[in-house]
C-alpha cells in the first residue's frame with residue numbers, strides 16, 4: 001500500500017509563495033514557499049505549533065496572510081472565502097471531525113454535494129421533475145462514494161453514534177462528494193488504531209489513484225507519511241525547514257534534530 005516507486009509530477013496545481021501570517025505578536029508562518037503538483041500526495045509535517053493547520057487554513061481561504069501569494073491553477077488568488085475555494089475545487093477535512101452529528105452518514109455526505117446542486121433545496125421540495133432527477137443524480141454519486149469507502153453498513157446511522165475512525169471516513173466521504181481537484185486532509189489518521197490507520201492509508205491512496213485527486217495532508221505518524229507521500233514539506237516554528245521526497249527529508253539533519261529525533 002505504499003508509494004514504492006518515485007512518481008514524477010510536472011504540473012504545479014497550487015503555489016504558495018513567501019506567505020507570512022501572524023496573530024498579534026505570534027508568527028504562525030514566516031516566508032513560506034512551496035508548491036503542490038497535480039496528482040501528487042504532498043505531506044506537511046512538523047512539531048506541534050509549527051504552523052501546519054494555519055497553512056491549510058491559508059490555502060483554503062480561512063485565514064488571510066499578511067504577506068505572500070497563493071497561485072491556484074495559474075491564477076494568483078486575491079482574498080478568498082472558504083466557499084469560493086470549495087467552488088474552485090479545494091475541499092478539506094478537519095483535525096477534529098466536523099460533521100452534523102445528528103444526521104445520517106448519507107445526509108452528511110449529501111451536504112458535500114450542495115455546491116454542485118443547480119437548484120436549491122426549497123425549490124427541489126416544491127417542484128418535481130427535473131429537480132427531482134437532479135437530486136437522484138446527486139444521491140447516486142454519494143452512493144458511489146459510500147461503496148468506494150466501504151461504509152454501506154452505516155449509511156443510515158447518525159454519525160454521532162459512530163466510532164471515531166468511521167466518523168473520519170465519513171468526513172473524507174463528504175469532502176469527496178465535492179469532487180475536489182485538491183483535497184486537504186488535516187490529520188486524517190489522528191486518534192485511530194493501527195487497523196483503522198491502515199484502512200485510511202489505503203483509501204487515501206485509492207482516492208489519489210482512482211479519482212486522480214491531488215492530496216495535501218498533515219500527519220504526525222511518520223510511518224504513514226513516509227509510506228504514502230510523494231513529497232514532504234517540513235515546518236518548524238512557522239518556518240520551512242526542509243522540502244523533498246520522503247527519503248531525503250528523513251535523512252535531513254535539521255529535520256531529525258527538530259522533529260523526528262527530539263521533540264520541543
Ligand SMILES: Nc1ncnc2c1ncn2[C@@H]1O[C@H](COP(=O)(O)OP(=O)(O)OP(=O)(O)O)[C@@H](O)[C@H]1O
Nearest residue numbers: 023026027028046047048049050051052053054055
Ligand atoms: N486563530 C489563532 N489565533 C491565535 N493564534 C493562533 C491561531 N491559530 C494558530 N495560532 C498560533 O499559530 C501557531 C501555529 O499553530 P498551528 O495550529 O497552525 O500549528 P500546527 O502545526 O497545526 O500544530 P498542531 O500539530 O498542534 O495542530 C501556534 O503558535 C498557534 O498558537
